Amino acid sequence: MKRMPRLALIGTICLVHAQARPFFAQDPVTSVGATGEVAVDFQKLREQQVRRVDSGHSLNLLTSTLATAKSPDTQAALLRGMVIGLDGRQKVAAPDGWQEASARLAKSEHPEVRLLTQQLSQIFGDKAAADKALVTVRDRQASPEDRRSALKSLVTQRHPDLSRVLESLLADSALQVDAIRAYGTLDEDRAPELLLSRYAKLEPMAKRAVIETLATRKNYATALLAALENETVTRSEVPAYIARSLSSLLGESFTKVFGDIEALSKDKAELIAKYQGMLTSEKLAAADPRKGRVVFQTICAACHQLYGEGGVIGPDLTGSNRADLNYILLNMIDPSADIPDAYQLVTIKTKSGQILTGTLAQEDDQRVVLNLIGQKMTVVKSDIASREVAPVSMMPEGLLPTLQDSQVLDLVNYLQTTTQVELPK
Numbered sequence: 001m002k003r004m005p006r007l008a009l010i011g012t013i014c015l016v017h018a019q020a021r022p023f024f025a026q027d028p029v030t031s032v033g034a035t036g037e038v039a040v041d042f043q044k045l046r047e048q049q050v051r052r053v054d055s056g057h058s059l060n061l062l063t064s065t066l067a068t069a070k071s072p073d074t075q076a077a078l079l080r081g082m083v084i085g086l087d088g089r090q091k092v093a094a095p096d097g098w099q100e101a102s103a104r105l106a107k108s109e110h111p112e113v114r115l116l117t118q119q120l121s122q123i124f125g126d127k128a129a130a131d132k133a134l135v136t137v138r139d140r141q142a143s144p145e146d147r148r149s150a151l152k153s154l155v156t157q158r159h160p161d162l163s164r165v166l167e168s169l170l171a172d173s174a175l176q177v178d179a180i181r182a183y184g185t186l187d188e189d190r191a192p193e194l195l196l197s198r199y200a201k202l203e204p205m206a207k208r209a210v211i212e213t214l215a216t217r218k219n220y221a222t223a224l225l226a227a228l229e230n231e232t233v234t235r236s237e238v239p240a241y242i243a244r245s246l247s248s249l250l251g252e253s254f255t256k257v258f259g260d261i262e263a264l265s266k267d268k269a270e271l272i273a274k275y276q277g278m279l280t281s282e283k284l285a286a287a288d289p290r291k292g293r294v295v296f297q298t299i300c301a302a303c304h305q306l307y308g309e310g311g312v313i314g315p316d317l318t319g320s321n322r323a324d325l326n327y328i329l330l331n332m333i334d335p336s337a338d339i340p341d342a343y344q345l346v347t348i349k350t351k352s353g354q355i356l357t358g359t360l361a362q363e364d365d366q367r368v369v370l371n372l373i374g375q376k377m378t379v380v381k382s383d384i385a386s387r388e389v390a391p392v393s394m395m396p397e398g399l400l401p402t403l404q405d406s407q408v409l410d411l412v413n414y415l416q417t418t419t420q421v422e423l424p425k
Helices: 018-026 028-035 055-070 074-087 098-107 111-123 127-138 144-156 164-168 175-181 191-196 204-214 220-228 240-250 252-258 261-265 268-278 283-287 289-299 323-335 405-415
Strands: 345-352 357-364 367-372 376-378 382-389
Touching: 055 074, 055 345, 074 111, 074 405, 098 111, 127 261, 144 175, 144 204, 144 405, 164 175, 164 204, 175 323, 191 204, 191 323, 204 220, 220 240, 220 252, 220 283, 240 345, 240 357, 261 345, 283 405, 289 367, 289 405, 323 405, 345 367, 357 376
Parallel strands: none
Antiparallel strands: 345 357, 345 382, 357 367, 367 376
16 A cells, blocks of 8 residues: 655544554554554544645545544544645545545444534535535524534535525524624625624624624725714724724724724823722722622633633733732733734735734644634635734733723732632622
């Protein structure tokens, strides 16, 4: 049997148990075929371990291996590697033997094998798989995870019925935020009207998703600017990093309405001194960390984790120097003062006109993965029109002044805790 080329060391090798990797690295296809079994620890799977699926030859080899793999766990590992390796790609030609392999795998008793097979069939242009994904998305009895996965595949492949599907999901609480964000992938003329007409009644997370989505395209951003002018959206609801994107998209017309973005950076030393005077040990001792946790969930948790809860765009705060008041104030008032490279602001413009702003999660020679609020987005490099890295933080600088003094005290008290506290009843 031919040895797999260096470029084809794919998910198969990297999704297996750690002890097996040296053996599989020598000749992964032969190894899988010889053993027929792969011990897979799904708790240890990591997207960054998946290698490139970069040629028809690679896909043919994997499909050939799938045809002989008997263990459902082995099949799932192979399929998972292929799905992750092809994430973000469109119009991929089906590999040799896929029709026969997929017909068999679609009947598997292993639910993940069936789901991954359907996702791959859709990537390979199978209309029946796309129709099945449509049924799953519309089925409110299906699990949110399955519906979300089906929606992602429809979005990635730009399904022709996607616009109608998204509009129906705006009233579906389980997928509402996902549907809002999906409009950023489309260039849908009606999207701003559909989103802004519902804006006032949305929950905070959905409102943030609307703001982020309307900042992804110039025609969307123009509608958001009009909403700022008529106060459908308030200035305080637009984070600083989104304001920077809008300023870049719309120029002076945006700053005339929104104001000078750089003004947020002025007088930081005075602000730090003000809060140092307010946040005395006596006042902090009297504050309520449980209420502070609520404030954290509202303004911090979308980007930061604390005690295992929250987002991944910004640093995990659990192990940071939170006992030091000066450390907290400096990072909240001047978050761009000292930014590790991993958390610098990355802005990508795609050839379709979409603007994506986030932090870099992963990158290889074929694709870039960005951490966005509430999701990761894979962009194939051949789809990128421009890319900029700015030494600024996504964290807004004018955060503390938007809070009441009691909220600041409660938040800082919570940030200085050493163990998780209960939410207030």
